Amino acid sequence: MKAAVYYQNGGPEVLKYEDVPDPECHPKGVVIRVEAVSIEGGDTLNRWHGALANKPHVVGYQAGGEIVQVGSEVTDLKVGQKVTTVFGAGSHAALRAVPARNAWPVPKGFNIKLAAAIPVPFGTADDCLFEFGHLKSGETVLVQAGASGVGVAAIQLAKRAGATVLATASSNERLERLKPLGLDHGINYKTDDVAKSVMKLTHNRGVDLVVDPVGGATLQGSLLSLAYRGRVSMVGAAGREAMTIDVSSLMAGNRSLTGVFLGAEIGTDRAHNMIQRLIDEAARGELKVVIDRTFPLSEAAAAHAYIESRQAVGRVLLIP
Structure with a gap:
């Protein structure tokens, strides 16, 4: 799959667009085909000075898309379902694997680009x-x-x-x-x-x-x-x-x-249910998700630089 990766910490220029192995699906997890990456403030901080779990490292907390694979122990999610996800890394890619607990169903008809920018x-x-x-x-x-x-x-x-x-x-x-x-x-x-x-x-x-x-x-x-x-x-x-x-x-x-x-409580029932409520409220039009700009995933470096210029209002997305 294609991903925005880096081999060392630094400014936006360390991001490169490369082929990396597809993620594996954990028995208690899902794999999604990413349709929108919401770049979080923590993503730019991690790129700047965070630990690299692997080299090359795929940064990123939050992304939404369609489930393409479901783990053998997962019963409440299914292939073809739209979800928005949060995990410690891996959002800046065409595919990402997350624990099923870290995926929230997106109501039918709700724009996945908007849903992708809600949880964090x-x-x-x-x-x-x-x-x-x-x-x-x-x-x-x-x-x-x-x-x-x-x-x-x-x-x-x-x-x-x-x-x-x-x-x-x-x-x-x-x-x-x-x-x-x-x-x-x-x-x-x-x-x-x-x-x-x-x-x-x-x-x-x-x-x-x-x-x-x-x-x-x-x-x-x-x-x-x-x-x-x-x-x-x-x-x-x-x-x-x-x-x-x-x-x-x-x-x-x-x-x-x-x-x-x-992140300290995102796995609790309280936080999980709170995030689902916010997604459902946005889907009903009760909350507005503001998307400032979108960039192709291949231009992740430019997107990070734009965020750090402090021009944006709301979220900046990457589209694989």
């Missing part, structure tokens, strides 16, 4: 807001990196839950594109101090919850944006900066900082 960003956003963020109706939320996959999902989910939604992005144009999703107030972090802007918008109260997929220096701004008893759900290191922060403001205001990693 929407599941992560849901956990940041509700499971760990304890969001309640009437509260105010700040979504850092609002134009990211997690950001786009968090804005919608928070607004639907009755929150006032603030978000940051790198340009006014990107912020404008977020308004139809439920954004109430946008902050251009290139031109404005985020914490000061938050305090101005909230009449010096601060926000009840921050969803922060960036980390680094951005995380400090998240902490300084909190109201009394405010919470931060920290979910990533997209900024690729050291996590050197002053947490003294937490104690003074009875505030909290929680790390969130969907």
Whole structure:
């Protein structure tokens, strides 16, 4: 099969388009013919400095497609069924093998390209807001990196839950594109101090919850944006900066900082059912999956470079 692979960590240029052996089907797994790869933030981080399980290494968490092979012990999935999948690696390929537990059925008629972009960003956003963020109706939320996959999902989910939604992005144009999703107030972090802007918008109260997929220096701004008893759900290191922060403001205001990693619980019934619910809601038109651009799988390097240019709003897909 064809795949986007690399032999060493580095920038997008390390990705090459090559032939690699087809994956084998585990008795408790399935093999899908990939129709759409949703490039996740973790994919670019793994390419940059993650471990290489094999050489050549096929990176990638998330992809959707059609089941072409089912393991002997799998009873709830069948050949020909459309699913979206999540696994530690292997999405950037024409075929991928995953445990059956890591495949979610896609409702008939729902675009597989949209379904492919749901589990990780929407599941992560849901956990940041509700499971760990304890969001309640009437509260105010700040979504850092609002134009990211997690950001786009968090804005919608928070607004639907009755929150006032603030978000940051790198340009006014990107912020404008977020308004139809439920954004109430946008902050251009290139031109404005985020914490000061938050305090101005909230009449010096601060926000009840921050969803922060960036980390680094951005995380400090998240902490300084909190109201009394405010919470931060920290979910990533997209900024690729050291996590050197002053947490003294937490104690003074009875505030909290929680790390969130969907992968730690993705195999639980709770997380599995939550992701299926989000897929079904998107299929009914209750949530919007935003696809910024698509690239051929053969142009994976260009797709990764585009993501790292911070121009995208929503997800970037690879099509085998």
